[in-house]
Amino acid sequence: xxxxxxxxxxxxxxxxxxxxxxxxxxxxxxxxxxxxxxxxxxxxxxxxxxxxxxxxxxxxxxxxxxxxxxxxxxxxxxxxxxxxxxxxxxxxxxxxxxxxxxxxxxxxxxxxxxxxxxxxxxxxxxxxxxxxxxxxxxxxxxxxxxxxxxxxxxxxxxxxxxxxxxxxxxxxxxxxxxxxxxxxxxxxxxxxxxxxxxxxxxxxxxxxxxxxxxxxxxxxxxxxxxxxxxxxxxxxxxxxxxxxxxxxxxxxxxxxxxxxxxxxxxxxxxxxxxxxxxxxxxxxxxxxxxxxxxxxxxxxxxxxxxxxxxxxxx
Amino acid sequence: xxxxxxxxxxxxxxxxxxxxxxxxxxxxxxxxxxxxxxxxxxxxxxxxxxxxxxxxxxxxxxxxxxxxxxxxxxxxxxxxxxxxxxxxxxxxxxxxxxxxxxxxxxxxxxxxxxxxxxxxxxxxxxxxxxxxxxxxxxxxxxxxxxxxxxxxxxxxxxxxxxxxx
Numbered sequence: 001x002x003x004x005x006x007x008x009x010x011x012x013x014x015x016x017x018x019x020x021x022x023x024x025x026x027x028x029x030x031x032x033x034x035x036x037x038x039x040x041x042x043x044x045x046x047x048x049x050x051x052x053x054x055x056x057x058x059x060x061x062x063x064x065x066x067x068x069x070x071x072x073x074x075x076x077x078x079x080x081x082x083x084x085x086x087x088x089x090x091x092x093x094x095x096x097x098x099x100x101x102x103x104x105x106x107x108x109x110x111x112x113x114x115x116x117x118x119x120x121x122x123x124x125x126x127x128x129x130x131x132x133x134x135x136x137x138x139x140x141x142x143x144x145x146x147x148x149x150x151x152x153x154x155x156x157x158x159x160x161x162x163x164x165x166x167x168x169x170x171x172x173x174x175x176x177x178x179x180x181x182x183x184x185x186x187x188x189x190x191x192x193x194x195x196x197x198x199x200x201x202x203x204x205x206x207x208x209x210x211x212x213x214x215x216x217x218x219x220x221x222x223x224x225x226x227x228x229x230x231x232x233x234x235x236x237x238x239x240x241x242x243x244x245x246x247x248x249x250x251x252x253x254x255x256x257x258x259x260x261x262x263x264x265x266x267x268x269x270x271x272x273x274x275x276x277x278x279x280x281x282x283x284x285x286x287x288x289x290x291x292x293x294x295x296x297x298x299x300x301x302x303x304x305x306x307x308x309x310x311x312x313x314x
Numbered sequence: 315x316x317x318x319x320x321x322x323x324x325x326x327x328x329x330x331x332x333x334x335x336x337x338x339x340x341x342x343x344x345x346x347x348x349x350x351x352x353x354x355x356x357x358x359x360x361x362x363x364x365x366x367x368x369x370x371x372x373x374x375x376x377x378x379x380x381x382x383x384x385x386x387x388x389x390x391x392x393x394x395x396x397x398x399x400x401x402x403x404x405x406x407x408x409x410x411x412x413x414x415x416x417x418x419x420x421x422x423x424x425x426x427x428x429x430x431x432x433x434x435x436x437x438x439x440x441x442x443x444x445x446x447x448x449x450x451x452x453x454x455x456x457x458x459x460x461x462x463x464x465x466x467x468x469x470x471x472x473x474x475x476x477x478x479x
Contacts, residue, residue: 020386020387020435021388023435024387024389024427025388027420027423027426051380051440051443052380052386054380055376055386056373057372057376057377057380058373058376058377058380060370061377062454063349064450064454065377065447065451069380117443117447120442121442121443121445121446122439122442122443123443168336169335172334172335172339173335173339174339215334218332220330220369222372223367223369223371223399224329224330224368224369227332231332259411260411263410263411263414264407267410296423298415298419299418300415301411301414302414303418305418
């Protein structure tokens, strides 16, 4: 059993790994995460001189290289920033750091490659177990928890129906997430619920959404757009059929994939869907009384202006 | 295992694996099918059975930026990929997306994105990492080339299915 007090304290001061997407096109997720951190009194410090985690693309070219790239981020967080918790809002980064942790614990070849490349690159090699990687959902759930969130948000999301979309990299393959599926209190890889819990604490109504962990085809958004458009259309139509007003997301690739292919589905296949997408930190930000522009909502591809006005979220 | 002909039957769709890991999650023998799919797709290209897939072109351009600078810049990945696959930059859905955002006047973010075109995001102390990675890639590719040459490509005896056709 994890001591709850310890967990909360440890997550209140973390190394922040935004990743390339949040620094670039997923600006809304980055600014809303920082705004929520400030509002809740949580300290987040950017990992010094971070690099790309390797995403899916470098992993496809060479998995050993992707493990090294992720390990360099962890090494900087531990050895330069003195951190023992690294928080990543992006599913891709989170997945990759977790995968690097698993590889370094279980694969001698990966460990040897990381050590060799780290020495040649002139920095200390990261060793498994030096830092804990958590997702932004773990961070808010652990550092704040539903009870405090309920008090601070005063049910401001009441009347909003949310379909919570987690995507695939947050839960699969389960062997790299040893802390999940550990019974009550832990996250589930088959029916994840952390985002549902946080938004419910803020007053939202979570609809029964069957495609929570369906893949959006994010890795193929540009290189195989037809496949991604079809996968995304399934998700959008299921969310609308479930009666949701908005899809809450916790990954920039999933989020922008849903938004881009919503437009493409209309232009190329004539299939129009009306639902919009908001990052869960944007929804929590609104619930904490932060203005939409400060949360970067206007930089999302899908336009949630009408939704925010209709549901009186500001 | 010498079952090249069997693999060739799926050569046109194998690269469509999106790495959702449903297969890896459920495999009772820990085979990691997603890894096998990726390796097979690469093998088909290396042996010359298929041209380089768009997914591979995308992966290479993405990786090129990461190796050069430590980070990627979103719009550069987009336009270089479209250029390398001889697709137009101006497409109806991409224009609709750009216009949709621009209408909402994201001034601060617009300036940041414009500046990123000139001052590309990069990892500062990256020089030594770049050198180490470049050596590593060269060694790995050399090993792959040698392995490919040493694997015999002669046909195994027909399977009973082929014999029956």
